[in-house]
Amino acid sequence: xxxxxxxxxxxxxxxxxxxxxxxxxxxxxxxxxxxxxxxxxxxxxxxxxxxxxxxxxxxx
Amino acid sequence: xxxxxxxxxxxxxxxxxxxxxxxxxxxxxxxxxxxxxxxxxxxxxxxxxxxxxxxxxxxxxxxxxxxxxxxxxxxxxxxxxxxxxxxxxxxxxxxxxxxxxxxxxxxxxxxxxxxxxxxxxxxxxxxxxxxxxxxxxxxxxxxxxxxxxxxxxxxxxxxxxxxxxxxxxxxxxxxxxxxxxxxxxxxxxxxxxxxxxxxxxxxxxxxxxxxxxxxxxxxxxxxxxxxxxxxxxxxxxxxxxxxxxxxxxxxxxxxxxxxxxxxxxxxxxxxxxxxxxxxxxx
Numbered sequence: 001x002x003x004x005x006x007x008x009x010x011x012x013x014x015x016x017x018x019x020x021x022x023x024x025x026x027x028x029x030x031x032x033x034x035x036x037x038x039x040x041x042x043x044x045x046x047x048x049x050x051x052x053x054x055x056x057x058x059x060x
Numbered sequence: 061x062x063x064x065x066x067x068x069x070x071x072x073x074x075x076x077x078x079x080x081x082x083x084x085x086x087x088x089x090x091x092x093x094x095x096x097x098x099x100x101x102x103x104x105x106x107x108x109x110x111x112x113x114x115x116x117x118x119x120x121x122x123x124x125x126x127x128x129x130x131x132x133x134x135x136x137x138x139x140x141x142x143x144x145x146x147x148x149x150x151x152x153x154x155x156x157x158x159x160x161x162x163x164x165x166x167x168x169x170x171x172x173x174x175x176x177x178x179x180x181x182x183x184x185x186x187x188x189x190x191x192x193x194x195x196x197x198x199x200x201x202x203x204x205x206x207x208x209x210x211x212x213x214x215x216x217x218x219x220x221x222x223x224x225x226x227x228x229x230x231x232x233x234x235x236x237x238x239x240x241x242x243x244x245x246x247x248x249x250x251x252x253x254x255x256x257x258x259x260x261x262x263x264x265x266x267x268x269x270x271x272x273x274x275x276x277x278x279x280x281x282x283x284x285x286x287x288x289x290x291x292x293x294x295x296x297x298x299x300x301x302x303x304x305x306x307x308x309x310x311x312x313x314x315x316x317x318x319x320x321x322x323x324x325x326x327x328x329x330x331x332x333x334x335x336x337x338x339x340x341x342x
């Protein structure tokens with residue numbers, strides 16, 4: 001579970017970079033750099049990493 | 061506009077709806093179709109967010125500290141840590157919908173008719189939230205108690221479930237429609253989740269801050285690029301912040317025992333009156 005969430009976080013980071021560079025145009029108003037989408041994906045990545053931290057096995 | 065936005069932002073009466081309606085009704089020369097209209101509104105919202113940051117400055121320090129502590133530890137131990145995670149969960153739905161539905165939402169900003177209609181819907185929702193709360197109070201057999209006693213049976217913001225926080229956050233996205241109040245819909249969501257009125261207002265105000273700041277970060281640069289009167293806009297943002305500060309202080313006091321009903325009735329009346337005025341060009 002924790003590994004999956006970590007991987008999801010990495011995917012969000014990659015997508016954020018692609019939106020910021022203007023490579024990805026899905027759900028956007030048109031061509032260009034989409035920093036708003038990038039910021040959102042970074043937030044989602046942070047949330048995924050936090051969730052991964054909560055899901056990881058804890059040492060006593 | 062600054063005073064209007066600041067005063068109406070935190071009251072559950074939709075600042076955005078008023079920002080679209082009032083200039084149309086009073087025939088102000090403000091062009092709602094101007095590309096700087098939305099960034100201007102965002103700048104006013106930043107004034108509001110600043111007021112909220114000032115009011116909750118100590119709490120935000122604890123929340124930010126709690127966020128990093130809990131994230132690294134992978135476990136929540138204090139109320140501040142739990143609240144930080146609840147705010148993260150509550151922020152994601154509105155932020156996601158806001159980014160992906162931005163263009164559709166912006167197209168709605170130009171129509172005062174839609175703003176007036178949504179204001180009526182907002183009023184009905186506020187009244188509906190209070191009806192649901194009264195039903196809960198009757199079930200809990202606290203309806204005959206005083207308001208302070210009734211409120212004591214409900215929870216603090218830190219005790220809300222993560223599912224409820226996500227739902228309240230999703231409700232927040234409805235406020236992108238002009239006429240639907242962000243604070244109203246989130247306070248109402250908080251009431252349904254079992255929070256006290258004052259705690260629902262507190263959670264709503266805390267939830268608002270990251271979304272408003274985030275929107276400001278991405279929209280404000282457009283404002284400066286359009287060659288608009290930045291000085292006047294900044295003055296309006298300051299006025300908005302002052303009005304928001306006073307409003308927040310009043311509301312936190314009011315919701316110790318007050319309900320959403322007066323705001324619900326106001327929205328229904330104001331929405332219907334606005335529709336009539338717009339229809340008959342009075």
